[in-house]
Amino acid sequence: VWFGIAGQAGNRLSLEAEQVIFPGDRGQIRQKAADHALQLLLDRL
Secondary structure (H helix, E strand, O other): HHHHHHHHHHHOOOHHHHHOOOOHHHHHHHHHHHHHHHHHHHHHH
């Protein structure tokens, strides 16, 4: 469930922002964005 939420949050990030913050191919960008979103969620707990 947590990973699903993180994935959805990552998908909502601006694609342009992802490309700037997480350089790499789309697969790597999506994974790093999901990891980043999960970390943000954990930081808020």
